[in-house]
Amino acid sequence: GAVVSQHPSRVICKSGTSVKIECRSLDFQATTMFWYRQFPKKSLMLMATSNEGSKATYEQGVEKDKFLINHASLTLSTLTVTSAHPEDSSFYICSARDLLTSLDPTDTQYFGPGTRLTVL
Amino acid sequence: GEDVEQSLFLSVREGDSSVINCTYTDSSSTYLYWYKQEPGAGLQLLTYIFSNMDMKQDQRLTVLLNKKDKHLSLRIADTQTGDSAIYFCAEFLDSSYKLIFGSGTRLLVRP
Numbered sequence: 001g002a003v004v005s006q007h008p009s010r011v012i013c014k015s016g017t018s019v020k021i022e023c024r025s026l027d028f029q030a031t032t033m034f035w036y037r038q039f040p041k042k043s044l045m046l047m048a049t050s051n052e053g054s055k056a057t058y059e060q061g062v063e064k065d066k067f068l069i070n071h072a073s074l075t076l077s078t079l080t081v082t083s084a085h086p087e088d089s090s091f092y093i094c095s096a097r098d099l100l101t102s103l104d105p106t107d108t109q110y111f112g113p114g115t116r117l118t119v120l
Numbered sequence: 121g122e123d124v125e126q127s128l129f130l131s132v133r134e135g136d137s138s139v140i141n142c143t144y145t146d147s148s149s150t151y152l153y154w155y156k157q158e159p160g161a162g163l164q165l166l167t168y169i170f171s172n173m174d175m176k177q178d179q180r181l182t183v184l185l186n187k188k189d190k191h192l193s194l195r196i197a198d199t200q201t202g203d204s205a206i207y208f209c210a211e212f213l214d215s216s217y218k219l220i221f222g223s224g225t226r227l228l229v230r231p
Contacts, residue, residue, distance in 0.1 A: 006162075034218075042224075043208065043221045043222055043224055044163075046219075049216075049217075049218070093162055093163070095219075109219060111162040111163040111164075113161055113162040114160070114161065114162045
């Protein structure tokens, strides 16, 4: 099956700094990537939908200036948490849709392994 | 609005069957999914069901869909300790290609 990677898998940063998380589709092209945030013992909350070559679409309540998303190529999307604060600590997961098999229900989205962000 | 609900926790003995339940609100969803998440990991697609089906069986997994009641269930036969994980149901919104996830059910399998 298709593989999606995330880097880093774990990051600890100081309050006020910015952190960039990368999401890559390794063996397929992804026109669309999704960024989710998962709180402890909670569901995945969709933050934004990232389309290659265009601006990301943010869900209601998600600050676009706080969570900068760039999708410059068909295999890479980045999420930058700017001026991070302890309340931004969370598990961030990306997913990607395969351009060629996007109509196949089993290939709707492939998920990355997630990035654990801890802001001190 | 879109809302998917699940019970938070289920504990079963090894070898027993597990049944995880889910309710959803969007009757227009074409597909409904079950994902598995192991500790510290991303989501793994387990199975899916098309909205015009009532049941789907895939080895130890059986998915039942009651479209009238908007109720979805996942049955795991002969549950093993390796099945311990969080299980998420999700509905696929055709209009936006979004997946709406439930809160997840933590399955604990006791030896």
